[in-house]
Amino acid sequence: MDCEDRILVDIEKLDESFKKINSIEFTVEEEEIIERAKSYQQDCKYYLEKKDEITSFGCITYAHGLLDAIKLNHGID
Secondary structure (H helix, E strand, O other): OOHHHHHHHHHHHHHHHHHHOOOOOOOHHHHHHHHHHHHHHHHHHHHHHOOOHHHHHHHHHHHHHHHHHHHHHOOOO
16 A cells, blocks of 8 residues: 555545544534644645645544544543
8 A cells, every 4th residue: 555545545534534534522622623734624625635755644544533533532442
């Protein structure tokens, strides 16, 4: 699997994480964190289109980290 394929898989996994938290009621701060994760996902796609795979990968991993913190806070795998 090359870097681009790995990033595409990570984008799909992030979409799955967004679905897992969809029905939760969040605090204002958590909503801001989620919006930032969405922004990083969009940045990831932008940089992937520009063939900047290193920046793209950095964006998607950061987005995953933000959502992982939200999921951990709410007891979601």
